[in-house]
Amino acid sequence: MSVAPKKLSERPAPVEQSAADVLADVLDSMRLTTLMHGGFDLGAPWGLRFPGIEAAHLIVVGQGRARLELDGERTPSTLAAGDLALLPLGGSYSLRDAEGSPLHVLGQGECERNRTVGPIRVGGDGDRTRLVTGSFQFGTTSRAPLFKKLPRVLHVAADDPDAASSLASTVQLLLAESASPRPGTTVIMARLAEILLVQALRTHVEKPGLCSLVDPPIAKALALIHERPAEDWSVERLATAVALSRSGFAARFSTIVGDPPLEYLARWRMTKAAQSLRETALSLGEIARQVGYQSEASFNRAFKRWEGVAPGTYRRERRPRLG
Structure with a gap:
């Protein structure tokens, strides 16, 4: 009663x-576990298929370009250097340098190893792309207030005028940590990824017409x-x-x-x-x-x-x- x-x-x-x-309030009320997959050093042609886990996903491009393909979506997203993409509702996805490039399917053990030993190298001898990926597991995401209205992809471009000025600095710190693992790197990367999560959500909710908060x-x-x-x-x-x-x-x-x-x-x-x-x-x-x-x-x-x-x-x- x-x-x-x-x-x-x-x-x-x-x-x-x-x-x-x-x-x-919403983020604080959810149990957040950050799982960093770490860095990737990729040469064209390249493609990555990520394991399907129930989690939100973060992708940060440090160099080159990446084609983001979500299962069930016909239109891919193109990510450039300095961009980040957040997949708040999860779902399986792939990254490639171009349409049709062969996919390297990442196993769970490969992702675990990548957190501590430096970037995974995949692909050929063509143009280089460097990126960092990670995932966030929430205790209550599927029923969390406000999350159900989010799009499948939040793409924050490096030159987005609505993004906080600190976002670019956070991206660079994350990329630097992933390139040269040192003691404490996994903890630092996890914290930086959490900051990027909040920055991406804030960029979205502050856009007029896109969210209840404005x-x-x-x-x-x-x-x-x-x-x-x-x-x-x-x-x-x-x-x-x-x-x-x-x-x-x-x-x-x-x-x-x-x-x-x-x-x-x-x-x-x-x-x-x-x-x-x-x-x-x-x-x-x-x-x-x-x-x-x-x-x-x-x-x-x-x-x-x-x-x-x-x-x-x-x-x-x-x-x-x-x-």
Whole structure:
């Protein structure tokens, strides 16, 4: 059961769009594991087929060009030196210097070795291409708020005017580390890759018309939900808070975000509950109240419908083991 509703006349306190960093909230709530495949030194003709793992993928081109082919997509993307591509929804993919070049299928062991011994060399004696790839595994990506509306490829070109000025520097640091492995290189590369992940997502969400975070009323509604998930929000209360009609707000939110408002609210509550179960020692009752449930029993039922297991089981299975 949700927290008792307030009267509609009790309008929520105004929240500035910047008050809740929704993108940071979403990323912080997801368990992130970075898997660096490392660097590749490639001579034309060349092609790479990457193992199909459930993860988001990062590709950074240091020299030359690469043709990115996603399974199920007819039109490839062309990546130039200094570009990065993020595949936030995962999926199998290949990289080649040109259409029809033979593919070298990378095995899992080959990717593991590549993290520590330097670039893998593949291809012929033609034009050189150097690139770095990696993957990110999230605990809740498939159901994470905001991720379902992302495109399959986020391509950030080296000369993209909307990209942060620091992005080029981060790309160069990652390429330099991959070229000359030293003690600590794998840790540094993983951290730099995480920075590039956030920079790529931020470049995308800040483009007008592409994301809910730059639509003022919807951004404000998301900020309210993220700042106060325990509040007994209704569609009408959220609409009033952002100065839209109920029907206009509901339609606009669903179109832009990809979920109806209350479904997004439920999704966010369960995401935050899962994070608390993994990362804190709070009791189930305390977590239930934090995400809008007065009854631990109703929270248990909702969480089990969402995650497939009871909160206590989820906590035992997902908490980091010490020692």
